[in-house]
Every structure is written in structure tokens, then in C-alpha cells.
Amino acid sequence: MPAYHVFRSTHIQASPQQVFDTASDFNTWSTWSPWLCMEKQAKVVVTQDSNSVGSKYEWTGELVGQGEIEHTKLDPPGFIEERLLFLKPFKSQARVTFDIEPAGDGTKVTWHMYGSLPWFMFWMAGQMDTFIGMDYERGLKMLKELIETGQVQSDIDIQGxxxxxxxxxxxxxxxxxxxxxxxxxxxxxxxxxxxxxxxxxxxxxxxxxxxxxxxxxxxxxxxxxxxxxxxxxxxxxxxxxxxxxxxxxxxx
Missing domain, CATH: 3.20.80.10 (Regulatory factor, effector binding domain)
Structure with missing residues (x-):
């Protein structure tokens, strides 16, 4: 199956520990998710323990489909690894990581996705960097704003x-x-x-x-x-x- 690796980075005016604490807590994800912002009514379920190995974030919606993401490794304050499972509109699995490192007076965070496409979607392999990359760029901007200001001011209102x-x-x-x-x-x-x-x-x-x-x-x-x-x-x-x-x- 065709493989892909997508990553994007941003600089956040905060300590690596602050960035790690926010990115590793699934309770914050609905606030800065680059996908959930287009379907706020989507059902989201977070395990009671939201920021430990084994913690899960599950979503179901008409626009965002269905899937779950699970923490598989947490190495504070520099590394987060997750297993991403898409169930709808088609089944697929990916490995997601965050690299968090000091940079100047703040922190550089790099968001990665490693995965492969079903054979019938081979034609999309060359476009994954663009498609996922744009989502990652939007998500990192929202994460940056949340950490630096305490809120995300951007909004999407889909009326149909x-x-x-x-x-x-x-x-x-x-x-x-x-x-x-x-x-x-x-x-x-x-x-x-x-x-x-x-x-x-x-x-x-x-x-x-x-x-x-x-x-x-x-x-x-x-x-x-x-x-x-x-x-x-x-x-x-x-x-x-x-x-x-x-x-x-x-x-x-």
C-alpha cells in the first residue's frame, strides 16, 4: 500500500512543558482540532483519564466520519506518540507523533503523521502532504493561539x-x-x-x-x-x- 509521511511545525511562546501538557490532554483537542471545527455537533468521547498512555479520544459525525486516537507513548516534555484509527468513511490506521523542543524564547512543536492508504486510493498518495498538511497547519495555529492566549478566536459556521x-x-x-x-x-x-x-x-x-x-x-x-x-x-x-x-x- 502507498505510504505517506506528513509533518508541519510552529513556534509557540510557551515552555515545552506547557505545550506538552496541552497537546497530551485529549480534553483540549475539541478546542483546537482542525477537523472538529467544521462539525461542532459531532459526538466526542474522551476516556476519564485524558492524558495518560492508553487514553482515547473518539469522534463520530456526518462530516468528520468516525475514528479514534489513543496515546501509546508519553515522554514529557518532548515526545507524544499516538495510534490513529479511521473507521468511516473508510478504514485506515496511522501513527501520529509530536516532537516538542525548546527554541529561542519558546517552543518548536512538530506534528507528524505516518500512514498508508488502501490500495484503491493509491492515486491520492502524492496529495496527502497537501491535504493533511493544510489541516495540520490550521490545527497548529489553533493550538498556538490556545496556549498563548487561553482561547481560540477563529470560528467556522456551516449553515448548509x-x-x-x-x-x-x-x-x-x-x-x-x-x-x-x-x-x-x-x-x-x-x-x-x-x-x-x-x-x-x-x-x-x-x-x-x-x-x-x-x-x-x-x-x-x-x-x-x-x-x-x-x-x-x-x-x-x-x-x-x-x-x-x-x-x-x-x-x-
Whole structure:
């Protein structure tokens, strides 16, 4: 079966012991899990002893599937090893570790996953670093925020599939790598706001981003950042462009 190894790291302004205590306590996982944030109603069961060898964290949900993770080795404050078992949507097993080490005035934590795919999913082997890596990056950011501030402020609110009327977006089209998206989109929205004001257009609609290209392999995207206009929006001049969105159903 095709094997994979995915890992991501971050720096946390805290001692290795603080990082170890949080990451090894399954009672904290629902707060910083990069998967559970998309389905808060998922059922989670944690063993009474949440931070010892043999402790388990089990989950069941429509979006997150079903599985469990178990501590197999705890070596404070530097190492955590776990057995990860996926039951749904398909059965799979992986080894998960956290390497925790002093770094400057804080701690470097590296989250690893070692596993293999079922034979019928061989075609996904080359994409696992991207898929899992993005989840790990999000999870480590949430873990960092939890440890440094005591809470995770980011939130995802999935309301389901709803009808969306036709509309037109007027904005600035741009492209960037994934790691530049915050700065790039901030600049694009500022350009759009300035151009809309200069061309005397209404800016009463919602601010939106439309992704034309989302390249997971090369970690690049192309998007339009702008504002919703009436369906019959007036003509615009550079650097603005229009994107017409037909009536459709959308996941909100």
C-alpha cells in the first residue's frame, strides 16, 4: 500500500512543558482540532483519564466520519506518540507523533503523521502532504493561539446548502501563493475600495472573494476580491473587473 509521511511545525511562546501538557490532554483537542471545527455537533468521547498512555479520544459525525486516537507513548516534555484509527468513511490506521523542543524564547512543536492508504486510493498518495498538511497547519495555529492566549478566536459556521440568487461582483483580480494570501487579499480589497470610490460606484453589497484557481499541488490561487453589486452593474474600468454569478445553490 502507498505510504505517506506528513509533518508541519510552529513556534509557540510557551515552555515545552506547557505545550506538552496541552497537546497530551485529549480534553483540549475539541478546542483546537482542525477537523472538529467544521462539525461542532459531532459526538466526542474522551476516556476519564485524558492524558495518560492508553487514553482515547473518539469522534463520530456526518462530516468528520468516525475514528479514534489513543496515546501509546508519553515522554514529557518532548515526545507524544499516538495510534490513529479511521473507521468511516473508510478504514485506515496511522501513527501520529509530536516532537516538542525548546527554541529561542519558546517552543518548536512538530506534528507528524505516518500512514498508508488502501490500495484503491493509491492515486491520492502524492496529495496527502497537501491535504493533511493544510489541516495540520490550521490545527497548529489553533493550538498556538490556545496556549498563548487561553482561547481560540477563529470560528467556522456551516449553515448548509441554501439557494443563492444571481449577482455580480465588482473587484480586483489577483493571484498569489497560499502563504501570501492574507497580505495579497488585503491589498486587493484596498485597491477595489479605492477604485470603486474613484469610479463613483455603490459599495453597499457584501465583501466577497471568488476563487478562479485553487491549485493545491503548487499552493497557488487566483481570485477576485470585491463587492456584490446589482445584477445589472454599471460598466467598470481598470483595475476593476466584473464577475457574473448565476443563481445556484451554495454551501454556506
Amino acid at each position: 446548502v441554501k439557494p443563492m440568487p444571481a449577482h455580480t461582483v465588482v473587484g480586483v483580480r489577483s493571484s498569489c501563493s497560499f502563504d501570501q494570501i492574507c497580505e495579497s487579499m488585503r491589498n486587493a480589497f484596498q485597491q477595489a475600495e479605492d477604485a470603486i470610490a474613484k469610479q463613483h460606484l455603490s459599495r453597499e453589497g457584501e465583501a466577497v472573494s471568488i476563487y478562479h484557481v485553487w491549485d493545491l499541488k503548487n499552493k497557488r490561487c487566483e481570485y477576485t476580491a470585491g463587492y456584490v453589486m446589482p445584477t445589472t452593474a454599471p460598466a467598470v474600468a481598470a483595475p476593476l473587473s466584473q464577475v457574473a454569478i448565476p443563481a445556484t445553490n451554495s454551501l454556506t
